[in-house]
Amino acid sequence: MSDMSSLYHEVIIDHGKNPRNFGKIEDALELKGLNPLCGDQLTLYVKIDNDRIADVKFNGQGCAISMASSSLMTQAIKGKTLAEAKVLFTAFHDLVMQEQSPEAVEAILGKLMILQGVKVYPSRIKCATLAWHALNAILEGKHGVVSTEKNGD
Amino acid sequence: MTTRDIQRMERRVLDWDAHKIREDFPILKQTMNGVPLVYLDNAATTQKPQCVIDRLARFYSNENSNVHRSVYTLAEEATQSFEEVRKLTRAFIHAHDKKEIVFTKGTTEAINLVANTFGKSLQPGDEIILSELEHHANIVPWQMLAQERGIVIRVIPMLPNGDLDLDTFETLFTPRTKLLGIVHVSNTIGTINPVKKMVKVAHQYGVKVLVDAAQSIVHMTVDVQELDCDFLVFSSHKLYGPMGVGILYGKEEIMKKLPPYQGGGDMIRSVTFDHTEYADIPQRFEAGTPNVADVIAFGEALKYIRSLPVDSLIAYEHELFEYAYQGLEEIDGLGIVGKPHLQAPIISFMMEGIHPHDIATIISQSGVAVRAGHHCAMPTSRAFGIPATIRVSVAFYNTFAELDLLFNALNTVNKVFS
Numbered sequence: 001m002s003d004m005s006s007l008y009h010e011v012i013i014d015h016g017k018n019p020r021n022f023g024k025i026e027d028a029l030e031l032k033g034l035n036p037l038c039g040d041q042l043t044l045y046v047k048i049d050n051d052r053i054a055d056v057k058f059n060g061q062g063c064a065i066s067m068a069s070s071s072l073m074t075q076a077i078k079g080k081t082l083a084e085a086k087v088l089f090t091a092f093h094d095l096v097m098q099e100q101s102p103e104a105v106e107a108i109l110g111k112l113m114i115l116q117g118v119k120v121y122p123s124r125i126k127c128a129t130l131a132w133h134a135l136n137a138i139l140e141g142k143h144g145v146v147s148t149e150k151n152g153d
Numbered sequence: 154m155t156t157r158d159i160q161r162m163e164r165r166v167l168d169w170d171a172h173k174i175r176e177d178f179p180i181l182k183q184t185m186n187g188v189p190l191v192y193l194d195n196a197a198t199t200q201k202p203q204c205v206i207d208r209l210a211r212f213y214s215n216e217n218s219n220v221h222r223s224v225y226t227l228a229e230e231a232t233q234s235f236e237e238v239r240k241l242t243r244a245f246i247h248a249h250d251k252k253e254i255v256f257t258k259g260t261t262e263a264i265n266l267v268a269n270t271f272g273k274s275l276q277p278g279d280e281i282i283l284s285e286l287e288h289h290a291n292i293v294p295w296q297m298l299a300q301e302r303g304i305v306i307r308v309i310p311m312l313p314n315g316d317l318d319l320d321t322f323e324t325l326f327t328p329r330t331k332l333l334g335i336v337h338v339s340n341t342i343g344t345i346n347p348v349k350k351m352v353k354v355a356h357q358y359g360v361k362v363l364v365d366a367a368q369s370i371v372h373m374t375v376d377v378q379e380l381d382c383d384f385l386v387f388s389s390h391k392l393y394g395p396m397g398v399g400i401l402y403g404k405e406e407i408m409k410k411l412p413p414y415q416g417g418g419d420m421i422r423s424v425t426f427d428h429t430e431y432a433d434i435p436q437r438f439e440a441g442t443p444n445v446a447d448v449i450a451f452g453e454a455l456k457y458i459r460s461l462p463v464d465s466l467i468a469y470e471h472e473l474f475e476y477a478y479q480g481l482e483e484i485d486g487l488g489i490v491g492k493p494h495l496q497a498p499i500i501s502f503m504m505e506g507i508h509p510h511d512i513a514t515i516i517s518q519s520g521v522a523v524r525a526g527h528h529c530a531m532p533t534s535r536a537f538g539i540p541a542t543i544r545v546s547v548a549f550y551n552t553f554a555e556l557d558l559l560f561n562a563l564n565t566v567n568k569v570f571s
Contacts, residue, residue, distance in 0.1 A: 007514070008511070008514075008515060008569050013569065013570060016511075017506070017570070037526065038508075038510050038526070038540075038541060039526075039527060039534075039540030039541045040540075061540070062508065063508035063509075063510045063511045064507070064508060064511045064570075065510075065511065121514055124510065124514060127510065
């Protein structure tokens with residue numbers, strides 16, 4: 001059961017059940033993230049002030065992994081510059097998507113490293129990255145909806 | 154000793170047969186995540202007995218040649234073995250004639266075949282009736298046809314318990330209704346639809362009926378003459394046979410009038426650049442080299458099933474279902490989705506505050522394989538107002554001890570989330 005306890009760590013259960021920064025921000029940039037395979041959906045709200053993420057919230061529904069990952073992400077990016085947020089996105093992406101994630105990501109991600117257990121479950125990686133893809137789309141100036149299942153995937 | 158204990162003991166006696174049956178299925182000796190595999194995803198696909206696996210190897214080792222072509226002995230024998238399975242399939246579903254059996258690559262292709270042949274006779278404004286319990290395979294081909302030909306799809310709604318609303322069903326027929334497409338057993342919540350009765354109603358309105366038997370074929374006797382359906386479809390791989398083989402049954406007098414499905418070799422009588430004369434049924438619908446090896450191995454699966462005592466098999470699966478149902482109901486926060494009047498051994502459930510994907514991932518560590526998701530029947534999930542469920546589906550090789558492992562694993566899920 002070691003793999004399971006490393007993924008369903010108490011921090012993840014806690015954030016999954018009581019997600020932080022859960023809610024809506026009026027007059028913010030917003031983007032919807034969908035994972036049609038699980039039925040997970042969330043909306044990310046980002047308020048940018050002077051090139052910095054002044055506030056961030058999310059709402060929606062999903063599994064413990066997607067809720068916890070979203071919650072931990074909002075904590076990690078709040079107050080960061082857009083460039084710093086992009087660095088976090090790339091580091092998190094490398095952590096869960098690469099077989100051997102670069103050593104450097106540990107220093108960048110800190111607490112977010114807790115989600116690396118998801119790598120053992122390839123079908124669950126999209127749960128962990130859903131909020132991050134929504135964030136990345138906002139950083140790239142996109143609007144509307146992003147889906148984990150792009151055309152041709 | 155409580156009544157429940159006595160019930161359990163009686164069931165343990167039945168259990169013995171299952172242990173013997175399990176010897177026929179090599180994969181059931183597997184471990185998953187270091188513990189014995191508890192395979193409870195039989196509605197997705199069933200496991201294969203050794204005789205089916207061996208038959209595939211034997212075909213490719215000793216008999217491989219194409220069918221319906223050459224006259225040398227090897228090819229004659231392959232053709233004979235292939236056509237033998239058509240006879241076995243006819244007998245299995247009690248069809249009138251082997252010509253009424255068409256091999257496809259699956260249930261999905263069989264439905265697409267009907268949509269692309271029978272469907273070609275439909276005119277703009279014609280109507281098709283489907284139900285809220287359909288698998289996507291019996292929705293999307295008709296939707297594509299509707300877009301192409303301007304036909305209208307009407308839907309039989311589901312009652313809150315997961316039965317179809319038969320009163321509304323009867324009101325959906327109009328003079329433009331041409332086809333009823335109906336699932337025999339829901340792959341999501343196990344509802345057994347009263348198909349025979351529904352066929353009778355449809356025929357009163359002169360409407361043809363296609364029955365999706367993908368889930369029913371493995372749990373009950375399916376008799377196409379008794380049902381009186383016009384088309385019936387199912388897959389080999391949900392009936393202990395190989396993947397890549399589907400069966401379309403169609404009444405001879407209807408099939409004879411249908412245009413071909415795909416063009417190519419094997420479906421013709423003669424070809425010139427000016428004109429092609431098509432073969433008779435069933436070859437008319439089997440263009441190209443068929444999946445010979447898998448069809449032949451499917452025949453072995455049919456022989457295997459027919460060697461088992463069918464009444465005991467059905468009774469045993471029902472016992473497993475009842476044991477699963479009771480055990481699941483006793484788990485904290487667990488709610489079974491739907492309570493149909495008649496239910497095949499397919500159970501969908503949710504656990505309070507815990508997403509189905511988390512449940513499936515966690516119990517996978519205890520070796521338990523169940524399906525989590527919308528089960529390719531999103532309209533059914535939507536009718537219940539839920540995005541996803543966990544689905545447990547048993548087969549005759551499952552045991553009561555395995556269900557106990559499922560219950561333990563689900564209790565662990567509750568602990569992880571407490």
